[in-house]
Amino acid sequence: MSETGQALEPGAASASTPPSGSSSRPPRLLVIDDNAAIHEDFRKILSPGSDSGRRLDDLEQALFGKIPGGLKRTAFRVDSALQGQEALAMLEQALTENDPYVLAFVDIRMPPGWDGIETLARLWERAPELQAVICSAYSDYSWEEISRRLTQADSLLILKKPFDTTEVLQMAHALSKKWELARAAKLRMEDLDRMVRERTLALEQEVAERSRLEAQLRHAQKMEAIGCLASGIAHEFNNLLTVVQGHAGLLRGRFTDGRSGADSVERISQASTQAASLTRRLLAFSRKQALQLRPLNISSAVQNMERMLGRLLGERYELRLQCAPEIPFVNADEASIQQVLINLVLNARDAMAEGGPISISIESVELDNSTARKHLEARTGHFIRLRVADTGCGMSEEVRRRIFDPFFTTKEVGKGTGLGLSTVHGIIQQHEGWIQVETESGKGAAFSIFLPITTNASDMVRARPANSPALFCGKGEAVLIVEDESTVREMARIALEQGGYRVFEAADGPQAIDTWQTSPVPIELLVTDMVMPKGISGAALARELKAKDPALRTLFISGYSSEALQEDHSVLTSDNFLPKPYDPLSLLKKVRSCLALPGQN
Numbered sequence: 001m002s003e004t005g006q007a008l009e010p011g012a013a014s015a016s017t018p019p020s021g022s023s024s025r026p027p028r029l030l031v032i033d034d035n036a037a038i039h040e041d042f043r044k045i046l047s048p049g050s051d052s053g054r055r056l057d058d059l060e061q062a063l064f065g066k067i068p069g070g071l072k073r074t075a076f077r078v079d080s081a082l083q084g085q086e087a088l089a090m091l092e093q094a095l096t097e098n099d100p101y102v103l104a105f106v107d108i109r110m111p112p113g114w115d116g117i118e119t120l121a122r123l124w125e126r127a128p129e130l131q132a133v134i135c136s137a138y139s140d141y142s143w144e145e146i147s148r149r150l151t152q153a154d155s156l157l158i159l160k161k162p163f164d165t166t167e168v169l170q171m172a173h174a175l176s177k178k179w180e181l182a183r184a185a186k187l188r189m190e191d192l193d194r195m196v197r198e199r200t201l202a203l204e205q206e207v208a209e210r211s212r213l214e215a216q217l218r219h220a221q222k223m224e225a226i227g228c229l230a231s232g233i234a235h236e237f238n239n240l241l242t243v244v245q246g247h248a249g250l251l252r253g254r255f256t257d258g259r260s261g262a263d264s265v266e267r268i269s270q271a272s273t274q275a276a277s278l279t280r281r282l283l284a285f286s287r288k289q290a291l292q293l294r295p296l297n298i299s300s301a302v303q304n305m306e307r308m309l310g311r312l313l314g315e316r317y318e319l320r321l322q323c324a325p326e327i328p329f330v331n332a333d334e335a336s337i338q339q340v341l342i343n344l345v346l347n348a349r350d351a352m353a354e355g356g357p358i359s360i361s362i363e364s365v366e367l368d369n370s371t372a373r374k375h376l377e378a379r380t381g382h383f384i385r386l387r388v389a390d391t392g393c394g395m396s397e398e399v400r401r402r403i404f405d406p407f408f409t410t411k412e413v414g415k416g417t418g419l420g421l422s423t424v425h426g427i428i429q430q431h432e433g434w435i436q437v438e439t440e441s442g443k444g445a446a447f448s449i450f451l452p453i454t455t456n457a458s459d460m461v462r463a464r465p466a467n468s469p470a471l472f473c474g475k476g477e478a479v480l481i482v483e484d485e486s487t488v489r490e491m492a493r494i495a496l497e498q499g500g501y502r503v504f505e506a507a508d509g510p511q512a513i514d515t516w517q518t519s520p521v522p523i524e525l526l527v528t529d530m531v532m533p534k535g536i537s538g539a540a541l542a543r544e545l546k547a548k549d550p551a552l553r554t555l556f557i558s559g560y561s562s563e564a565l566q567e568d569h570s571v572l573t574s575d576n577f578l579p580k581p582y583d584p585l586s587l588l589k590k591v592r593s594c595l596a597l598p599g600q601n
Contacts, residue, residue, distance in 0.1 A: 026075035027176040028099060032087045032119060033107040033135065039080040042105060045168045046076040076172060083110055084119030091123055091130075101130060102179045103172060105159070108136040117149050124152055129182055131175035137161035244271045276581045292577070293431075295454055296332040298384050299323035299362050305338060309345055316355030319345075323362045330384050331454040336427045343424050344388040344447050351392030351445060359389045364453070377434035382453045389446035395439045403437070473588075474500035477595060478521045481505050482512040482528040482541065483557070488580075492527065495584035496591065509536025516545055523552065525595055530558040555594045557582070 031042045079101075081087035087104070094100050104123060108116035120132050132155060134146065147153040155178075157171055251264050302323055310319055341360070348358045365385045372378040395403065404425040424447075428435055431451055439445035479501045483489035486507070493503045504519055506512035509532060516523055526545060530538035542554045559580030578590045 025099070026077050027102040027172075027179075028077045028079065028094065029172065029176075030079050030081060030087060030090065030101045030104040032081045032084065032104060032110070032116070034082050034110040035107070036082070038107065038135075042080075042168070043078055045165050046172055047078050076176075084114030084116075084122065087119060088122055088126070091127055095127065100127060103131045103133070103175045105133045105135055108134050117146065120156075121150060124150070124155075128152065129155075129179060129186070131155050131179050133157045133159045133171055133175070135159045135161055135163065244268050272581070292333050293331045294334070295329040296334055296337065297327060297329055298332070298337065298386060298451070299325065299327045301334055301337060302341060302360060302362060302386070305341060309342070312342070312346065313349055313358065317349055317352070318357040320357055320359045321361075322359070324364065327362065327364055327384065328382070328453040330431075330451045332431055332451060333427075336430070340424050340427050340449065341386070341388070343421065347421065347447075348388060348390035348392065348445070351390050351394070353392075356391050359387070361385075361387045361389075365450075367450075375434070375436050378436070378450070383433070383450040384453060386449040386451070387446060389444065391444040394441045394443045394445055396441050400437055400439055404435075474591070474595075476500065476502055477524045478502045478504065478519065479525045479527055479591065480512060480515060480519070480523045482507075482509070482526070482532070482538065484508055484529060484532050491584070492587060495587050496527075498584075499588045499591070501591070508532050508534045509541045510534055512541055513544065516548075522549070525553045525555060525591060527555045527557065527591065530556050553594045555590055 029042075029046060031039050033039060079090060081090055087106075091101060104120070106116040106120050110116060110119070114122070116134055116136075120134070123130055123132075134156065136158065137160070143158070146156070146158075150156060157175070159167065159171065248264075248268065251261060303321065306319065306321060313319060345358060345360070352358075363385055364382065366382050367378060367380050369380055372380050403421050405422060425435060428449055428451070433449060433451040436448045436450070437445065438448070474496070479496055481489055481492050481496070481503060483492065483505075484507050489505055489507070493505060496503045502521070504515050504523065506515045512526075512528070523545075526542055528538035528541055532538060532541075536544075538556055538558075542552075542556075546552050546554070554576055556577045557580060558577075576590075576594050578586065582590075
C-alpha cells in the first residue's frame with residue numbers, strides 16, 4: 001500500500017536529494033484515516049511521482065505555466081492504514097525492518113475501534129520519536145484535552161480539514177527535518193555517552209594503576225625504613241647481648257672470684273636496663289609507648305633534675321635554669337619528660353665541643369591564631385613551654401628537616417644511635433604537644449616544647465607510697481599470677497614468695513579460672529598479663545573473676561603498646577598497671593600498692 005514520488009519543496013538542493021541526515025531512501029510517512037479518498041489526496045500532494053501526482057502536476061502546469069525555479073522536488077514514501085490497529089502493526093513491522101516512520105497523519109475520528117488520540121498514544125509507546133499531525137474537521141477535543149491525554153505534545157501539530165496543499169507540504173518537510181535532527185542528536189548523545197564511558201573506564205584504569213604504583217612505592221619506602229630501623233636495633237641489641245652473654249659465660253664457667261662475680265651480675269643488670277631503655281625509646285619515637293599520665297609541675301620536675309644534669313654536662317658547661325615558680329600543671333609522664341630533657345641537654349652539650357652555657361626556661365604561654373599559624377603542628381590555647389637553648393654549631397636547613405628521623409645522626413660512627421631526637425618527638429606527640437626548632441649554622445639551636453595545660457580541677461598530685469622496704473613485704477596474702485611466658489612467671493613467683501606472699505600460678509585464662517575455683521584459700525590479688533593466648537585477655541579474666549568476688553584486687557602487666565591493647569587502654573593510666581620489663585622490687589612495690597587500694601580496681 002505504498003507509493004514513492006516527489007513533492008515540491010522550497011529551497012531543496014536538487015530533485016533527488018533526501019532531507020539532510022537521512023539515508024539514501026526518502027522519508028517514510030504513514031497516513032491513518034478510515035476514508036480511502038483522504039489517502040488519495042495525501043498521495044497527490046506528497047507523492048507527485050504517482051499517477052495522481054502527475055495529474056496534479058499537469059493541472060498546475062496548465063493553470064500556472066512553468067513551475068517557479070525556487071521550488072524543488074523531494075521524495076516521500078507514503079503508506080496507508082484505515083484503522084489504528086492496522087497502523088500499529090505496520091509501525092511494528094517498520095521498526096523490525098529498521099526502516100521507521102518519520103511522520104504520521106492521523107485522523108481524529110475513525111469508527112469503529114481506536115480514535116486518533118488513542119491510536120497516536122499507542123504509536124508513541126513503541127516509537128516515541130515519531131512526529132504526528134492530527135487531522136480533524138470537527139472540534140472533538142480542545143488543545144488542552146489533547147495535551148492532557150498525549151504526553152508528547154511537542155511532537156504534534158493539528159491540521160484542519162479540508163487541508164491546504166501547501167500546508168501539508170510544509171508540515172511534512174518541517175516535521176521530517178525535525179525527526180532527522182532529533183535522531184541525529186540522539187545518536188550524537190549516545191556517541192558522547194559511549195565516549196564518556198570509555199574515557200571514564202580509561203581514567204579508572206589509570207587511577208588504579210597509579211594507586212598500585214603508589215602502593216609499591218610506599219611499600220618500598222616502608223621496607224627501606226624498616227631495614228634502617230632493624231639495622232640500628234640489631235647494632236644496639238647485639239652490643240647489649242654481648243655484655244649479657246659474656247658475663248653469664250664468666251659466671252657459668254666460674255672464671256670469676258666473689259667480687260668479680262658480683263661485678264658481672266651488676267654488668268648484666270645494667271645491660272638489661274639499657275635494653276629496656278632502648279625498647280622504650282623505640283616505642284616512644286613510634287608514639288606507641290604506654291605512658292602513665294599524671295598532673296605534673298614541670299618547673300619542680302626540672303629543678304629536681306638540676307644536680308643530675310650538672311653531673312652529666314661536666315665542668316665546662318654552665319646550666320642556666322629559668323623556671324617560673326607558680327606554673328600550671330600539665331598531664332604528663334614524669335619519667336618520659338625527664339628522658340626528653342636529658343636528650344635535649346646532651347644534644348646541646350654535643351653541639352658545643354668547647355663548652356658554654358645551656359639555658360633551660362619554663363613559662364606559661366597563650367597562643368592566638370596568628371602565632372599558631374606560624375608552625376604546622378601548633379594550635380591556639382594555653383600551654384607550658386619548655387625551652388632548651390645552646391650557643392653551639394647550630395644546624396643547616398637540610399639537617400634541621402631530618403633531625404627527628406629515626407637513626408639519623410650527624411655524629412661519627414659509634415657516637416650516637418640516631419634515636420635521641422626521634423624519641424623526643426615521639427614522646428611529645430604522645431603528650432599531645434609539639435616541638436619547634438630555631439637554629440642556624442654557627443649560631444646555636446633552641447628547642448621549644450609546648451605541652452597543653454590540664455584544666456581538670458580533679459587532677460591533683462596523688463601521694464606516692466614511701467620507699468621503705470618494710471612496706472613491700474607481704475603477710476601471706478594469696479596472689480594468683482597469670483602469665484603465658486614460663487620464665488617470666490617463674491621470676492615473678494620467686495620474687496613474690498620471697499616477699500612473703502602465697503603464690504598460685506596459671507599459664508592462661510582458662511587455667512586461671514580452674515586455679516581460682518580449686519584454690520584452698522580466697523585469692524586476694526590477681527596479677528595478670530594483659531595479652532594472652534586462648535582468647536581470654538587479662539582484662540576479660542579480671543572482669544569474670546571480679547564478678548565472682550567484687551573485693552578482688554587486680555594488677556595488670558604488659559609489654560605491648562597502648563594501641564595494641566585497644567579497649568583495655570584505660571588501665572594503663574591507673575595505679576594497677578606495671579609495664580614490662582620490670583624488676584622484682586618494682587613488682588613488690590606494685591603488689592603492695594594494689595593490696596592497699598580499695599576493691600574497685
